Amino acid sequence: MMKRFALVMTLCLATSASAEQVADVWKAKCKSCHxxxxxxxxxxxxxxxxxxxxxxxxxxxxxxxxxxxxxxxxSPRNTRMKAFKDRLTPQQIDALVGYIRTMKAK
Ligand code: HEC
Structure with missing residues (x-):
């Protein structure tokens, strides 16, 4: 029971941390071009x-x-857009997808 509680807490913390950090990842790794x-x-x-x-x-x-x-x-079309899979975790990449979705113009 405690084990499950600990797991849920860890997941919650991980999620809220990545929401804040994704903007920093964007600034550090993507902003210079995008x-x-x-x-x-x-x-x-x-x-x-x-x-x-x-x-x-x-x-x-x-x-x-x-x-x-x-x-x-x-990108298969432009090598300037490099592969980030060795530099970012799968969670960071997922967070970036979500972050890009929030950029959509209204
Ligand atoms: C050194 C410059 C550079 C950096 C840094 C860079 N990109 Fe790109 N990105 C490009 C270029 C150039 C293209 C256009 C590729 C093309 O035309 O296929 C592109 C295209 C894209 C696209 C659109 C691809 C499409 O299908 O049209 C996405 C999404 C993207 N980048 C996300 C990111 C994210 C997220 C990061 C940071 C982790 C990042 N890029 C960092 C240069 C960069």
């Missing part, structure tokens, strides 16, 4: 014509699995 807001108004964004991640049409065309795959394995 911009703080995901619109890619950066030097690299312009040079490589990086898609505006806030666009509703782009958001609609991607499944969570698509976004996850690009972050984990990199």
């Amino acid at each position: 911009g703080e807001d995901g619109k890619a108004q950066t030097k690299m964004g312009q040079k490589e014509s990086i898609v505006d991640l806030t666009q509703p049409a782009w958001q609609k065309a991607q499944t969570d699995a698509d976004i996850r795959e690009v972050i984990a394995d990199g």
Whole structure:
């Protein structure tokens, strides 16, 4: 019984911590190319014509699995978008997918 309680507590803590940390991961690892807001108004964004991640049409065309795959394995179209699977945990990658979803323009 205590064991189960401890597990639930650990899961709760892990979830709330990752919600706060995902913004930091974005700032540390993604912002330099994609911009703080995901619109890619950066030097690299312009040079490589990086898609505006806030666009509703782009958001609609991607499944969570698509976004996850690009972050984990990199883009097959542009090697500037590197594979992050060795640098981020699966939980961090999932959190980033959720974070990108929150960027969608209204
Ligand atoms: C060195 C620059 C750079 C960094 C850092 C970078 N990206 Fe990218 N990203 C790109 C480029 C360039 C593309 C465009 C790839 C393409 O056209 O296929 C891209 C595309 C994407 C796409 C859209 C792919 C598509 O299907 O259109 C997503 C989602 C994405 N990046 C997420 C991230 C996340 C999350 C991070 C941080 C963990 C990150 N990127 C870090 C350069 C970068």
